[in-house]
Amino acid sequence: MIISLSVIILGIISFYSYRYLTLPDKVQIQKDWRYTIPEAASQVNYISEIQKDEEYNRNFLKGNTSYAICYNWCFPYDRTRINASETETLVEILNDSSSYVWGEFGTPEYKYCIVFYNDEDNEIGYTEVEPMGEVDSYPYISLMKWGRMKPSSFNQLMTIIENES
8 A cells, every 4th residue: 555655655746846947948949039128118119110020021920830838837837738729819819919008017926838849849939927927938029018917818829728727
């Protein structure tokens, strides 16, 4: 009986350790993706940064994504695959400047990380989601302002994440 309980406990610890240790590596995604990062937009330079994004044809993964996986940064470190149509909706929301307002909440505690993949199953970008309504995306574009989302856009994003989970 004691041996069986020990084996069960060891199995549970091993499972959750594996889940934790296989969370996405954001630094590696940034290294793999050759992307010119724009200067952070502010209310002063917003128009010029938008023009630079257009000039260099920068957008947040439009037309490049095949699917996404949403990772929960909190225990039990769940992960859920998001289908192609929902992934495209997420990309549209994140590329829309009207989804954002100026401002941020301070030090965010991200709960989710959505990693986007292309047709060849390569990681091509990510978005971290803070439950108060802030996101941090790579590759960053100026349309994202400072990452604080309007409540209606944030609710759309959360509906997709939570329906898939």
